[in-house]
Amino acid sequence: MKELTTVVKLVAKERRDIWLSIFFGVLAGLTTVGLFGASGYLISKAALTPPLYTLIIVIAMVKLFGFIRGLGRYAERLFSHRATFTILSHIRTRFFDVLEPRVPQIFQKYRSGDLLSRVIGDVESLQNFFLRVYYPPIVLVIVFLSTILFTAFFSWMLALIFFLGLIMVSVIIPLFMASRQRKSQQSVREGRGELSVALTEWMYGFRDLKIYQRLKKQEEELASSMNEHEKQQERQQLQIVHGQSLNTFVALTATWVVTAASVWLVQAGDMDGLFLAMFIMISLMVFEDAGPMATVPVYLEDNRHAAERLFSLEEESSPRTVEPLETDAPLSFAMERVTYSFPEAPAPVLRDISLSIPAGSKTAIIGASGSGKSTVSQLLLAMDEAQDGRVSVNGKDIVGVEQGSLWDRVNVILQENHFFYGTIKDNLAIADDTATGEAMNEVLEKVQLAHFSPEDRVEERGDNLSGGEKQRLALARAYLKQSHTWLLDEPFSSVDALTQAELSEDFWKVAAEDTVVLISHNLKGLERMDQIIVMDHGELVEAGNYDELMEKKGHFYELKQVEREIVG
Numbered sequence: 001m002k003e004l005t006t007v008v009k010l011v012a013k014e015r016r017d018i019w020l021s022i023f024f025g026v027l028a029g030l031t032t033v034g035l036f037g038a039s040g041y042l043i044s045k046a047a048l049t050p051p052l053y054t055l056i057i058v059i060a061m062v063k064l065f066g067f068i069r070g071l072g073r074y075a076e077r078l079f080s081h082r083a084t085f086t087i088l089s090h091i092r093t094r095f096f097d098v099l100e101p102r103v104p105q106i107f108q109k110y111r112s113g114d115l116l117s118r119v120i121g122d123v124e125s126l127q128n129f130f131l132r133v134y135y136p137p138i139v140l141v142i143v144f145l146s147t148i149l150f151t152a153f154f155s156w157m158l159a160l161i162f163f164l165g166l167i168m169v170s171v172i173i174p175l176f177m178a179s180r181q182r183k184s185q186q187s188v189r190e191g192r193g194e195l196s197v198a199l200t201e202w203m204y205g206f207r208d209l210k211i212y213q214r215l216k217k218q219e220e221e222l223a224s225s226m227n228e229h230e231k232q233q234e235r236q237q238l239q240i241v242h243g244q245s246l247n248t249f250v251a252l253t254a255t256w257v258v259t260a261a262s263v264w265l266v267q268a269g270d271m272d273g274l275f276l277a278m279f280i281m282i283s284l285m286v287f288e289d290a291g292p293m294a295t296v297p298v299y300l301e302d303n304r305h306a307a308e309r310l311f312s313l314e315e316e317s318s319p320r321t322v323e324p325l326e327t328d329a330p331l332s333f334a335m336e337r338v339t340y341s342f343p344e345a346p347a348p349v350l351r352d353i354s355l356s357i358p359a360g361s362k363t364a365i366i367g368a369s370g371s372g373k374s375t376v377s378q379l380l381l382a383m384d385e386a387q388d389g390r391v392s393v394n395g396k397d398i399v400g401v402e403q404g405s406l407w408d409r410v411n412v413i414l415q416e417n418h419f420f421y422g423t424i425k426d427n428l429a430i431a432d433d434t435a436t437g438e439a440m441n442e443v444l445e446k447v448q449l450a451h452f453s454p455e456d457r458v459e460e461r462g463d464n465l466s467g468g469e470k471q472r473l474a475l476a477r478a479y480l481k482q483s484h485t486w487l488l489d490e491p492f493s494s495v496d497a498l499t500q501a502e503l504s505e506d507f508w509k510v511a512a513e514d515t516v517v518l519i520s521h522n523l524k525g526l527e528r529m530d531q532i533i534v535m536d537h538g539e540l541v542e543a544g545n546y547d548e549l550m551e552k553k554g555h556f557y558e559l560k561q562v563e564r565e566i567v568g
């Protein structure tokens, strides 16, 4: 049950609503028993045609119980559902708290559909935890024990039958049903995960599948896994209904036993016949309320797995003490003998890298495709940790620096930047949500996107923008942020040469005093850089300024020669 520890802690936050749900649940349960007991007594008593005044108290009790029962049920539903929705929001928040600091590693390990299935499906199944697993058994046991105690005043034998009935409907049958359901639940859970993985793949790959004419095949596969999932769900629901029916059958049988025993007691002269109908009515009610107990272990098992899937990600995150960066000045970075491998990759993609990027300096990282340039930038952004060596920012080990404070101080343009569904304004506001329309228009003009207004629509993932427009919008976003450290990974690769030259000119003016790390395949304009780092197959093979590297006639010189030959 340790998987549920986090969930139980989150549930406990709603202590007030828990107590209120239990209180009103017990009130409604006891008044139900009282209502039906009193009704049974009233029927028997009325059959003896006594004077009406002798029945007035019982009639009043029936009315009162009926009224309190309705009120109690309403309040129980109100507080238990209010608690459930608040608990669900605690669970979601907690899941995101766990997920957020380790997103890059988690995305390497889990597919987005799987994460989606966790955050929607598993969180949804946990809504049953409080509503069906946590508090109803407490209410049921209190109501049952009170009924048994009340019955014991009349007959120990009847009390014993109630007790045995309680054990049957709330322990033995639920455990039996749970053992039958374990397998089908597992397959429903797995099926749900697989289905959302397949669905997201289909959505992301829609265009390519269409071009390669694989859409139909993929859709057929998707439809068949949907059918399979629906069948599994149907099987599971059928099993739940069978469990509930079996419980109801046993509960009604127990009522028959109570009836037979009561008749026998009356005949033997051990009980007044007036109470016969009362016990029949009480047993009908109390056992009926026990019906949902059949599903408690089923939901418990389901919740246990859901909690395990949600919070197993917690183990991936190792909490440690971190300190924020305090300065707003340009940052400096260093790497000392850094070796890095992606999780489960056969070999390191960076080997023994040492470099220094002083504050305010301009550094270019160049090298063939796949040589590890972007990986260096990921490590400088603390998106992941090197297995060996040390990455530092402003002299502090980056592992001990609070990530948010680092990201706040760096303007980042990646090879691919994400744009959200909404407007240009929404997409710019993620850099500075206080920016005015005027400031936004100004940066749009600066990146040569003056034809856009902040109110223009942006489709999901920026699908209605060209590659170059996306890059310029990313630059506009970075300008708005106004930090003094820049990390640019091929920022203008999709922009035409003329626009690129104009944007670069503007950029170097803005960033004149800032720290700039530029990853590029373009070897033009590198004369202005303080240092050029050349990467090859995960190793740093050369570093120096333009003149030094040209004089050295090493890797950079050779790359320049190749460029000259190609460009002519």
Ligand SMILES: Nc1ncnc2c1ncn2[C@@H]1O[C@H](COP(=O)(O)OP(=O)(O)OP(=O)(O)O)[C@@H](O)[C@H]1O
Pocket: 108, 342, 343, 345, 349, 367, 368, 369, 370, 371, 372, 373, 374, 375, 376
């Ligand atoms: N998530 C990942 N998991 C495993 N290997 C990866 C991952 N991302 C990149 N790699 C591998 O790491 C190596 C370095 O990749 P990186 O993106 O750093 O290269 P790059 O020099 O920036 O290339 P490019 O110029 O094409 O962008 C490549 O061989 C790539 O296949």
